[in-house]
Amino acid sequence: MLGMQFRDAQLATSQTARGINRGVVLNLIRRRQPISRADLARASGLQRSTVSLITEQLIREKWVISGPVGRLPRGRRPTFLQLNDRRAIVVVDLRPTRTAIAVSDANGRFLSHQEIPTPGDSYTAALQISQKIRQMIAGHPDLFFEGIGVSVPGRFDENKQRIVFAPNLKWPEFDSFDLHGPLEKVTGLQVEMENAANACALAELWFGHRERTRDMAVVTVSEGIGVGIVSDGQLLRGPNGLAGEFGHVPLDPAGPQCSCGARGCWEVYASNWAALRYYHESRAGSGGLTFRHLLSLAGSGDELALKAVDQMAQGIARGMRMIVAGLSPEEVVFVGEFTRLWDRIGPVIEAGIASAVLVGKPPSVRPAGADPSTARLRGTVAMVLQKHFGPFTDRRRQNREGSSRQPHPRVGQSVGESM
Amino acid sequence: MLGMQFRDAQLATSQTARGINRGVVLNLIRRRQPISRADLARASGLQRSTVSLITEQLIREKWVISGPVGRLPRGRRPTFLQLNDRRAIVVVDLRPTRTAIAVSDANGRFLSHQEIPTPGDSYTAALQISQKIRQMIAGHPDLFFEGIGVSVPGRFDENKQRIVFAPNLKWPEFDSFDLHGPLEKVTGLQVEMENAANACALAELWFGHRERTRDMAVVTVSEGIGVGIVSDGQLLRGPNGLAGEFGHVPLDPAGPQCSCGARGCWEVYASNWAALRYYHESRAGSGGLTFRHLLSLAGSGDELALKAVDQMAQGIARGMRMIVAGLSPEEVVFVGEFTRLWDRIGPVIEAGIASAVLVGKPPSVRPAGADPSTARLRGTVAMVLQKHFGPFTDRRRQNREGSSRQPHPRVGQSVGESM
DNA sequence: TCCATATAGTTCGAGATACGAATTTAAGCT
DNA sequence: AGCTTAAATTCGTATCTCGAACTATATGGA
Numbered sequence: 001m002l003g004m005q006f007r008d009a010q011l012a013t014s015q016t017a018r019g020i021n022r023g024v025v026l027n028l029i030r031r032r033q034p035i036s037r038a039d040l041a042r043a044s045g046l047q048r049s050t051v052s053l054i055t056e057q058l059i060r061e062k063w064v065i066s067g068p069v070g071r072l073p074r075g076r077r078p079t080f081l082q083l084n085d086r087r088a089i090v091v092v093d094l095r096p097t098r099t100a101i102a103v104s105d106a107n108g109r110f111l112s113h114q115e116i117p118t119p120g121d122s123y124t125a126a127l128q129i130s131q132k133i134r135q136m137i138a139g140h141p142d143l144f145f146e147g148i149g150v151s152v153p154g155r156f157d158e159n160k161q162r163i164v165f166a167p168n169l170k171w172p173e174f175d176s177f178d179l180h181g182p183l184e185k186v187t188g189l190q191v192e193m194e195n196a197a198n199a200c201a202l203a204e205l206w207f208g209h210r211e212r213t214r215d216m217a218v219v220t221v222s223e224g225i226g227v228g229i230v231s232d233g234q235l236l237r238g239p240n241g242l243a244g245e246f247g248h249v250p251l252d253p254a255g256p257q258c259s260c261g262a263r264g265c266w267e268v269y270a271s272n273w274a275a276l277r278y279y280h281e282s283r284a285g286s287g288g289l290t291f292r293h294l295l296s297l298a299g300s301g302d303e304l305a306l307k308a309v310d311q312m313a314q315g316i317a318r319g320m321r322m323i324v325a326g327l328s329p330e331e332v333v334f335v336g337e338f339t340r341l342w343d344r345i346g347p348v349i350e351a352g353i354a355s356a357v358l359v360g361k362p363p364s365v366r367p368a369g370a371d372p373s374t375a376r377l378r379g380t381v382a383m384v385l386q387k388h389f390g391p392f393t394d395r396r397r398q399n400r401e402g403s404s405r406q407p408h409p410r411v412g413q414s415v416g417e418s419m
Numbered sequence: 420m421l422g423m424q425f426r427d428a429q430l431a432t433s434q435t436a437r438g439i440n441r442g443v444v445l446n447l448i449r450r451r452q453p454i455s456r457a458d459l460a461r462a463s464g465l466q467r468s469t470v471s472l473i474t475e476q477l478i479r480e481k482w483v484i485s486g487p488v489g490r491l492p493r494g495r496r497p498t499f500l501q502l503n504d505r506r507a508i509v510v511v512d513l514r515p516t517r518t519a520i521a522v523s524d525a526n527g528r529f530l531s532h533q534e535i536p537t538p539g540d541s542y543t544a545a546l547q548i549s550q551k552i553r554q555m556i557a558g559h560p561d562l563f564f565e566g567i568g569v570s571v572p573g574r575f576d577e578n579k580q581r582i583v584f585a586p587n588l589k590w591p592e593f594d595s596f597d598l599h600g601p602l603e604k605v606t607g608l609q610v611e612m613e614n615a616a617n618a619c620a621l622a623e624l625w626f627g628h629r630e631r632t633r634d635m636a637v638v639t640v641s642e643g644i645g646v647g648i649v650s651d652g653q654l655l656r657g658p659n660g661l662a663g664e665f666g667h668v669p670l671d672p673a674g675p676q677c678s679c680g681a682r683g684c685w686e687v688y689a690s691n692w693a694a695l696r697y698y699h700e701s702r703a704g705s706g707g708l709t710f711r712h713l714l715s716l717a718g719s720g721d722e723l724a725l726k727a728v729d730q731m732a733q734g735i736a737r738g739m740r741m742i743v744a745g746l747s748p749e750e751v752v753f754v755g756e757f758t759r760l761w762d763r764i765g766p767v768i769e770a771g772i773a774s775a776v777l778v779g780k781p782p783s784v785r786p787a788g789a790d791p792s793t794a795r796l797r798g799t800v801a802m803v804l805q806k807h808f809g810p811f812t813d814r815r816r817q818n819r820e821g822s823s824r825q826p827h828p829r830v831g832q833s834v835g836e837s838m
Numbered sequence: 839t840c841c842a843t844a845t846a847g848t849t850c851g852a853g854a855t856a857c858g859a860a861t862t863t864a865a866g867c868t
Numbered sequence: 869a870g871c872t873t874a875a876a877t878t879c880g881t882a883t884c885t886c887g888a889a890c891t892a893t894a895t896g897g898a
Contacts, residue, residue: 010443011464012436014854014885020431021856038875045430047857052876075874076864155778165778215658227745231655231662239634240779242747243650248777249744260777322741325668326646328661358667358679359574359584360659433856433883440885457846466886471847494845495893 018054021046025054026063026389029081030106031211034067036078055081062087063106063388083107088143090133090189091380092150093196093373094118094125094179096168096223100373101132103140106385108207108378111143112136122163122175126182133187146388147190148183149199149380153224156180156193157240163193164240167259168223192383196220197244198235199379200335200368201228205235206382208369210331217329217363221316221336222372224259225267227323246323247271269315272337278308295340312338313345317352324356324363332365335375339367437473440465444473445482445808448500449525450630453486455497474500481506481563482525482807502526507562509552509608510799511569512615512792513537513544513598515587515642519792520551522559525804527626527797530562531555541582541594545601552606565807566609567602568618568799572643575599575612576659582612583659586678587642611802615639616663617654618798619754619787620647624654625801627788629750636748636782640735640755641791643678644686646742665742666690688734691756697727714759731757732764736771743775743782751784754794758786 024044029035032043037055041048058064059081067080085105093100095118102113114132119125137145154166163169163177171177183191194202201218218228225247229236236243247267248260255264256277268274272291279294280287283304297305320332332353338345346365354362368375443463448454451462456474460467477483478500486499504524512519514537521532533551538544556564573585582588582596590596602610613621620637637647644666648655655662666686667679674683675696687693691710698713699706702723716724739751751772757764765784773781787794 010439012439012885014436014883016436016439017431017433017855017884020429020435024429036875048876049858049878050856052878053855070875072865072874074866074872076876078875157779215662231650231657232653234651234653236650236746238650238747239749240747242777242779243634244745245747245777246741246745249741250775262774322665322668322745326663326665326741326745327655328657328659328664330658355681356669358661358664360576360661431856433854436855436884455846467847468849468887469885471849472884489846491845491894493843493895495847495891497846 018057021050022054022057023389025051026058029058029064030083030389033082034070034080035082036070036080038078040081085109086143088140088145089381089384090136090145090148090187091377091384092129092133092148093376093380094129094150094152094169095196095373096153096170099125099129100377101129101136102377103136103143104377104381105143106146106381108203108381110374110377112139118169121171122177122179123182126179126186129179130183130186133183137187145189147192147384148187149384150179150183150191150193151196151199151376151380152179152193153196153222155195155241155245159240165242165245165260167261190384192380194380194383195226195228195241195244196222196376197226197228197335198237199228199377199383200333200372200375201230201235201379202382202386203370203375203379204333204368205230205233206385207378208333213331215327215329216331216333217323217327218333218335218368219316219320219323220372221270221334221338222272224273225271225316225319229327229329231327246319249319249322251318266315266319270312270319272312274315275308275312275338278311279305282307291337295337298341298344306344309338309341309345310348313348314352316345317349320349320353321356324353325358328358329363332363333368334366335368335372337372342367437476440469441473441476442809444470445477448477448483449502449808452501453489453499454501455489455499457497459500504528505562507559507564508800508803509555509564509567509606510796510803511548511552511567512795512799513548513569513571513588514615514792515572515589518544518548519796520548520555521796522555522562523796523800524562525565525800527622527800529793529796531558537588540590541596541598542601545598545605548598549602549605552602556606564608566611566803567606568803569598569602569610569612570615570618570795570799571598571612572615572641574614574660574664578659584661584664584679586680609803611799613799613802614645614647614660614663615641615795616645616647616754617656618647618796618802619752619791619794620649620654620798621801621805622789622794622798623752623787624649624652625804626797632750634746634748635750635752636742636746637752637754637787638735638739638742639791640689640753640757641691643692644690644735644738648746648748650746665738668738668741670737685734685738689731689738691731693734694727694731694757697730698724701726710756714756717760717763725763728757728760728764729767732767733771735764736768739768739772740775743772744777747777748782751782752787753785754787754791756791761786 025040028040028043037051041051062084064081065084067082070078070080083106087106089104091102091104097118098115099118100115103111119128152163153169154163157164161180180191180193197220200220204218214233216230220226227244227246229244248265250262250264251266252264256268257263258265258268275294276291294305298309350365353365444459447459447462456470460470481503483500484503486501489497489499502525506525508523510521510523516537517534518537519534522530538547571582572588573582576583580599599610599612616639619639623637633652635649639645646663646665648663667684669681669683670685671683675687676682677684677687694713695710713724717728769784772784
């Protein structure tokens with residue numbers, strides 16, 4: 001019996017406590033596996049007896065499996081627990097030109113990966129993607145699949161069950177933008193869709209090094225520019241899933257035309273396409289160049305390419321000021337191919353960000369660890385798992401003077417032998 | 420190993436369910452009083468027996484009192500419950516020039532109200548404000564005071580327990596900006612401080628007509644400009660309480676000097692002071708004019724005043740585009756004296772907002788119901804009550820003053836008493 | 839007057855859950 | 869073997885919600 005009842009979402013029943021603590025334990029296992037029950041008790045603050053009951057439940061639910069037995073200088077050996085790596089998720093990274101489809105386990109490790117050219121309309125996309133998904137599922141008879149996650153270069157409205165805003169995905173005007181329905185129908189699995197920037201933000205939250213970054217902005221720069229905002233540990237979505245669409249904030253009503261129809265949006269100054277435009281402006285007749293190529297040129301010292309990249313960096317910095325001054329994140333993470341030239345671009349952006357900081361120390365700024373496609377794919381893994389891993393954030397910050405409850409006596413963590 | 424641990428903060432105990440349901444019931448009573456237990460059960464989805472137990476506790480805690488008895492066509496008469504209006508809060512609205520101090524009951528009804536000129540430094544402010552507070556408390560021997568809420572024209576950092584950013588409050592450079600400590604020490608009551616725009620947002624959330632606006636931006640325009648952001652029903656604060664400081668987003672690096680030190684911030688184009696500047700620019704030698712006066716002039720048809728007000732409206736609209744495109748709120752509420760000329764200014768702002776909407780219907784835009792000072796004061800009432808009413812109320816927090824400070828009447832300490 | 843009916847509110851036992859002390863398990867060491 | 873140590877389980881208690889049964893108090897008709 002998986003999941004939990006959200007019948008009266010706001011109300012608490014006698015099972016609410018279990019739901020919360022189950023989420024805490026499951027997330028601790030996810031982040032610190034392999035880990036013994038005793039260490040879970042120490043890390044969570046729950047009683048060992050409670051941890052035993054919860055882990056028993058998690059094993060019954062097939063989220064967790066017993067791993068190797070540890071070895072300690074003294075005493076009974078701990079049995080390590082870890083996530084069940086036979087639970088799998090299909091993830092799709094839909095982008096304007098190419099679409100990646102992959103199979104991942106619950107740890108965000110990929111077991112297969114394929115790419116196809118992105119179809120030109122939602123109907124064909126649904127057809128081709130679901131076909132590939134069925135193929136890939138058939139290729140892994142040993143796994144059981146939890147669901148499907150899709151990263152889209154636009155916004156998905158949960159109420160309408162449609163993609164509602166995806167200017168860079170040049171599907172026809174009359175398109176239904178319905179990918180969700182067909183995919184669920186054909187595969188029989190539950191489908192979760194999310195904006196690419198939000199997916200990257202989730203990837204950072206779930207798989208990033210820091211366990212407790214509570215206020216973060218993840219900025220994805222590719223064909224367009226997107227921002228995933230994490231506030232108090234929660235991803236901001238807004239009523240239509242449109243929150244974070246800073247890429248289309250109009251900075252200059254007289255600026256160049258944007259794909260969204262308006263003029264002078266941030267992304268016309270800061271996206272990969274913007275960099276290409278800068279390059280074309282200073283070097284006529286350079287059509288057909290890709291951004292990747294432009295980066296290579298810049299990397300090998302081409303003056304005009306470097307100039308274009310610098311202009312792009314200035315463009316990014318310009319928009320970052322509103323995010324930094326307006327939302328004051330602790331951490332800013334950049335995702336995009338441009339991070340390959342971070343040595344050159346990073347300092348420009350950091351300077352722009354520092355200039356917008358009102359008080360206190362500026363946010364830490366860094367490029368994402370993984371490459372963009374991986375980040376999006378892993379983010380959608382997190383998205384699918386999220387609801388099973390329970391209410392793992394409790395929004396409320398604890399108050400000043402520290403916790404009023406004495407921490408339990410903390411003994412050294414047991415050291416397991418890796419095998 | 421990296422010392423990361425998220426212990427304790429989010430665990431559920433056997434009392435967690437009660438904490439949540441208590442919050443649900445208490446908020447229902449607040450919004451629908453007077454209301455019977457049976458209606459509470461129907462509205463909440465809890466069992467009547469559970470509601471009885473919870474209301475019994477709330478009455479014991481003195482948050483709720485039994486009111487009049489109702490009358491129905493058939494059956495036993497319901498006893499109505501309502502908030503205990505003898506529970507009071509002292510609220511302070513600190514502004515650059517004047518400071519208001521008031522006593523409110525839990526329903527946001529004011530029982531006294533006074534004003535003093537705002538002192539020129541934090542030391543004097545703490546002294547004079549706490550003196551007035553003690554006077555006002557002494558004037559209401561029948562009430563028991565829950566705490567003190569302060570609205571500040573700047574940002575309060577909960578970690579540092581200091582006001583960290585308040586450029587419009589022209590306190591000296593070397594000031595400690597510590598109001599919180601002295602007020603708590605002198606009055607013996609718990610003090611909560613919050614930015615003025617956030618306070619207004621809380622006021623809308625708590626006392627607004629809509630019971631559940633989940634995504635809202637409240638924009639306060641006065642000496643400066645501030646934004647309180649409500650996302651998914653939660654006020655966004657950010658790590659240092661700096662979230663929402665869109666007023667100091669630099670729009671134009673070559674623009675006029677701002678009080679924060681930077682140039683071309685949104686508020687130099689959109690605040691009351693901006694309007695006065697516009698007026699002075701077109702009419703030399705008009706010093707000493709107040710914004711209120713300017714509004715009167717505009718209201719009576721003065722061409723230059725109208726022009727200044729229109730420019731201010733354009734300035735507001737300009738910055739609203741980033742909030743609307745970037746955060747996509749359902750509702751935008753404006754607070755400020757300028758709303759007196761809403762007929763003229765409103766349409767300009769609405770047009771600007773509409774132009775930044777990417778897809779779907781634009782947010783509803785409206786001026787706040789109450790005048791600015793009332794909005795701020797009522798917001799701080801909500802702020803003080805929030806932690807006792809919130810669905811995630813944690814009763815452990817209420818043991819705060821167990822140490823050295825003067826004991827005060829408080830929930831949960833009184834054991835088995837009257838009624 | 840008495841009884842049926844309707845509604846409000848309370849009581850009580852069952853089930854879920856966390857806690858914490860006691861107990862069992864399983865290793866190393868003397 | 870017996871002692872020590874630590875992991876993991878067991879069991880009694882307290883909290884809390886649920887739901888059925890019960891009590892309290894109205895109206896209105898036989």
